[in-house]
Amino acid sequence: MDKTDLNQLRWFQVVAEEHSFTRAAAKIGVAQSTLSYAIKQFEDRMGVRLLTRTTRNVATTAAGERLLQTITPRIAEIEDEIAALTALRDKPSGSVRLTLSDHALESVVWPKLKPILRDYPDIHVELILDSTFRNIVEEGFDAGVRLGESVEKDMIAVRIGPDWRLVAVASPGYLGAHGVPNNPQDLVQHVCINMRHETAGGLYTWEFEKGGQELRVRVSGQLTFNNSYAIIEAAVNGYGIAYVPDDIAKRHVGSGQLIQVLDDWSPFFDGYFLYFPSRRQNLPAFKIIINALRHRGRTG
Numbered sequence: 053m054d055k056t057d058l059n060q061l062r063w064f065q066v067v068a069e070e071h072s073f074t075r076a077a078a079k080i081g082v083a084q085s086t087l088s089y090a091i092k093q094f095e096d097r098m099g100v101r102l103l104t105r106t107t108r109n110v111a112t113t114a115a116g117e118r119l120l121q122t123i124t125p126r127i128a129e130i131e132d133e134i135a136a137l138t139a140l141r142d143k144p145s146g147s148v149r150l151t152l153s154d155h156a157l158e159s160v161v162w163p164k165l166k167p168i169l170r171d172y173p174d175i176h177v178e179l180i181l182d183s184t185f186r187n188i189v190e191e192g193f194d195a196g197v198r199l200g201e202s203v204e205k206d207m208i209a210v211r212i213g214p215d216w217r218l219v220a221v222a223s224p225g226y227l228g229a230h231g232v233p234n235n236p237q238d239l240v241q242h243v244c245i246n247m248r249h250e251t252a253g254g255l256y257t258w259e260f261e262k263g264g265q266e267l268r269v270r271v272s273g274q275l276t277f278n279n280s281y282a283i284i285e286a287a288v289n290g291y292g293i294a295y296v297p298d299d300i301a302k303r304h305v306g307s308g309q310l311i312q313v314l315d316d317w318s319p320f321f322d323g324y325f326l327y328f329p330s331r332r333q334n335l336p337a338f339k340i341i342i343n344a345l346r347h348r349g350r351t352g
Contacts, residue, residue: 060094061123063087064102068112068120069192073105132335145174146337151186152179152197155280155297156324160213161197161345168344175337183249183278189329194338200322208330212345213323218259220318221284221301221310222293233293236260236267236317243292244271248278258295261319271295284310323347 067076067087077084095102102116112120152161157179165177180186180193188196203209220233226243233239239258247256255276260267273292277283280296287294288309294301298318304310326345 057094060090062127063090064094064116065120065123065127067091067103067110068116071110073110143174144172144336144340146335147176147178148194148338148341149178149192150180150195150197150326151188151191151193152181153183153280154181155300156197156213157181158281159216159297159299160324164212164345165341168340172337172340175340177341183247188327195326195328197324197326200325203325203327206330207327209325209327210342210345211323211347212326213347214349215320215323217298217318217320218295219298219301219312220258220293220295220314221287221305221312223288223290223309224311225290226287226292227311227313232313236269236314239269239271239293242271242273244273245283245286245292245294246271246273246276247280247283247295248276256295259319260314260317262317267317 063076063080063082066079067073070076070079073084073088073091077087080087091103100115101113102119104111104113150161161179169175169177186193186196188194197212200209200211220239230242233242236258244258248254249256255270258269258271260269271293275283275286275291277286280300283294283296284300284304286292287296288304293313301310301312305312326342
């Protein structure tokens with residue numbers, strides 16, 4: 053095939069993955085009309101319909117799905133090889149795409165990335181923030197960041213941060229009006245601020261441990277977020293008890309805006325790990341990111 057045909061293959065892949073000509077055109081950087089015409093030409097040359105189009109969605113036909121599954125790994129191999137050749141230049145370059153939570157970004161990743169990005173201006177990093185457990189291979193991520201206990205066994209995991217714990221906190225005004233919980237079971241009588249983990253199937257069940265006894269408590273309240281910093285803000289304003297990472301609660305506890313409760317029930321969790329497939333080809337840019345994020349202090 054000539055170069056135009058290779059472009060059409062890549063463009064078809066993006067449309068099929070995005071399920072939208074509009075989003076695909078924006079991602080590729082071409083006009084939607086240009087993209088639509090190119091795909092139509094490609095289908096005409098193939099002699100088979102690859103995509104079904106509706107006003108709201110674009111989906112692959114059986115033939116289109118077969119083609120997508122065939123070309124995706126091959127295009128990825130070509131892109132990796134091109135990136136590897138580009139990396140032979142004096143200055144490492146390339147793109148690294150990570151999925152991680154807001155807390156992982158603020159507490160570990162961003163402080164370590166800032167100096168590296170200044171030293172290596174040709175390395176581009178895309179950071180996708182969410183609380184879901186993404187399939188990094190299928191969704192085109194180079195790596196993800198999770199707590200150690202959540203990393204799949206078939207992944208390479210590199211520790212990037214110390215162990216940390218969740219702490220229960222509330223404003224003085226809330227505790228003055230509702231009382232102080234003495235044990236985790238008391239929380240069911242309190243107004244609590246929930247955290248939603250989308251791929252975990254719903255709301256986070258608060259986990260406690262003391263003297264070998266483990267407790268999991270389902271709490272309820274007026275507010276639910278999928279962002280730890282929004283939860284802290286709501287707790288400061290008296291909307292209930294929050295269960296958040298200790299490092300982001302510390303400043304508010306120190307200033308007196310929040311009071312920590314159930315301290316002896318708050319266990320430590322494995323810290324954050326960078327994880328990626330064992331079969332991944334680690335290009336120089338990715339290796340630099342790994343080295344920058346690697347944890348070199350104590351785990352606890």
